[in-house]
Amino acid sequence: MRYIYENGNRNNDQPKGTNNSKYFKWMRSILKRSLEIGKVELPICSIILDKRGRCIGRGVNRRNINKDPLGHAEIMALRQASLIKNDWRFNECIIITNLEPCTMCASALIQARMGKVVFGAYDKKRGGLGGSIDLSKHKSSHHKMEIIGGILEDECSQVLKLWFKKLRTQK
Ligand SMILES: [Zn+2]
Numbered sequence: 001m002r003y004i005y006e007n008g009n010r011n012n013d014q015p016k017g018t019n020n021s022k023y024f025k026w027m028r029s030i031l032k033r034s035l036e037i038g039k040v041e042l043p044i045c046s047i048i049l050d051k052r053g054r055c056i057g058r059g060v061n062r063r064n065i066n067k068d069p070l071g072h073a074e075i076m077a078l079r080q081a082s083l084i085k086n087d088w089r090f091n092e093c094i095i096i097t098n099l100e101p102c103t104m105c106a107s108a109l110i111q112a113r114m115g116k117v118v119f120g121a122y123d124k125k126r127g128g129l130g131g132s133i134d135l136s137k138h139k140s141s142h143h144k145m146e147i148i149g150g151i152l153e154d155e156c157s158q159v160l161k162l163w164f165k166k167l168r169t170q171k
Contacts (some may be wrong), residue, residue, distance in 0.1 A: 008151070023148070027096060027120055030045045030096060031049060031120075033060065033151070038163050041060065041061040042061045044073040045097070046060075046076070046097035047077060048094070048095050048096075056081045057078065057079075059075065059077030059079070060076065061073045072101075074083060074103060074105035074108065075104075090109075090114045091114075092115055093114060094114075095109060096119070098160075098164055099123055099160060100129055100149060103133065105128065106135045110135060110136065110143050117147050117148070118148045118149075118151055119147075119148075119151065121157040121160060130149060
């Protein structure tokens with residue numbers, strides 16, 4: 001399992017003294033919800049927690065349902081949480097999602113001044129926070145986010161792998 005320390009350094013071993021297990025419970029509920037929507041959409045779900053740890057936004061991938069190219073889980077969660085928060089700034093919030101945000105969503109999270117991004121599986125092809133490119137460290141990024149990748153990485157990868165396998169056999 002790969003981890004990104006909260007200071008942004010990567011390592012192949014789980015760093016001692018970090019407590020990423022506190023995200024396991026949320027990640028498991030995200031995976032459960034992902035499987036439910038996985039019948040019609042890519043199984044991705046995101047939640048946003050406020051500074052007290054309350055869930056203020058949840059989104060699933062709705063690209064096909066809404067015929068919306070921006071209909072990624074992260075964007076859906078941001079829209080809901082903005083309404084609840086009545087603000088577009090998320091400095092004190094955490095977003096948790098099962099797949100590394102793509103470049104569009106990574107940019108949206110930077111624009112939203114998200115405090116912390118926690119994700120499960122890395123996306124080596126399209127990931128915008130380290131898998132393919134790390135936009136959070138790009139010179140265009142005016143906001144520094146904490147990024148923690150690899151939470152329940154194997155389980156998260158497995159859900160996506162199985163979904164794509166099923167898609168291929170249906171064709
Ligand atoms: Zn996205």
